[in-house]
Amino acid sequence: MGGEKETFDTSDLNASLPAAAAALSAEDRAGLVNALKDKLQSLAGQHADVLETLxxxxxxxxxxxxxxxxxxxxxxxxxxxxxxxxxxxxxxxxxxxxxxxxxxxxxxxxxxxxxxxxxxxxxxxxxxxxxxxxxDFWLTAMKTNEVLSEEIQERDEAALKYLKDIKWSRIEDPKGFKLDFFFDTNPFFKNSVLTKTYHMVDEDDPILEKAIGFVFCFCRFVLLF
CATH class of the missing domain: 1.20.5 (Single alpha-helices involved in coiled-coils or other helix-helix interfaces)
Incomplete structure (x- = not known):
């Protein structure tokens, strides 16, 4: 250590900003990046200063x-x-x-x-x-699950009656997992399989980075959820 202050590499800080920052103007994003850099350098200095007092x-x-x-x-x-x-x-x-x-x-x-x-x-x-x-096996299973029951709306039930199976699988790049929902032929959408993909920041904690939703193919249009 020798009293030297630690430094942080902030060269890729722009790429690490949350997706919400994309809605900011270029000037605002630059200001946000600079503010984060200043804060990180300040924290590094505080860390070194504390050790120097020992x-x-x-x-x-x-x-x-x-x-x-x-x-x-x-x-x-x-x-x-x-x-x-x-x-x-x-x-x-x-x-x-x-x-x-x-x-x-x-x-x-x-x-x-x-x-x-x-x-x-x-x-x-x-x-x-x-x-x-x-x-109605899967519909009943979801409605009796303490977490999922709050997400199931009355309007969802008619479609979920056609749900045949749910499969979980791990994905490696990027880290995360996906859920495949297999449906029987139904009057609501053409898809036989709907997939929900979860990208994790830290798979071991786990911390969710983002979720990619279903693409429902209806007779006249496509909706992305």
């Missing part, structure tokens, strides 16, 4: 603590690497279960113990005859 012995202890933190970060990086490999391993083990679920939900596979009887014999007074699979 006695030599305390400063040595602080330096040693920083080395410990560096070792911790190296171990943590290995943890995240191994965790990613473990998640990938178990994702493959989950896939056969998801395939079975798809078959049962959509009436392509029958489970043991279900009798293949005429609909008239299964009909209870005042009730509809047995349907194939599990009707």
């Amino acid at each position: 006695s030599p012995n305390v400063r040595k202890r602080v330096e040693f603590l920083r080395e410990i933190q560096s070792q911790h970060d190296e171990i943590e990086a290995k943890f995240f690497e191994e965790r990613a490999a473990l998640e990938a391993k178990y994702q493959k083990l989950y896939e056969p279960l998801y395939t079975k679920r798809y078959g049962i939900v959509n009436g392509e596979v029958e489970v043991d113990g279900v009798c293949d009887e005429p609909a008239s014999e299964n009909t209870v007074e005042g009730k509809e005859p047995d349907a194939k699979g599990v009707p």
Whole structure:
């Protein structure tokens, strides 16, 4: 350290500005960048000034603590690497279960113990005859989820009745994941698959950078959400 003040590389600060800054004028953006540069340099100076107020012995202890933190970060990086490999391993083990679920939900596979009887014999007074699979499975799952239930509006339900499956998959460049929503033929849109992609700033925390929504293809126009 030797009393030298730390500096920050701010050469690519323009590229790091949030998307909202794109709406600013060139002059305003330049002012914002300069303000951020000044703030970063100020923080760097404050950091160095604090260390300079410490006695030599305390400063040595602080330096040693920083080395410990560096070792911790190296171990943590290995943890995240191994965790990613473990998640990938178990994702493959989950896939056969998801395939079975798809078959049962959509009436392509029958489970043991279900009798293949005429609909008239299964009909209870005042009730509809047995349907194939599990009707409205995904709509019901979403509406009974504490988080998703708040997002499902009444106008969404008619379309979600045609939802056949949801698949999650990781993406590497950029880091993140995507959700594929598979729909049966329906009167609302032509797409059989709708995809929602999530780009993460930090996949381990995780911190969302941005989400890319669906493109719905209707008979007369296309809407981007």
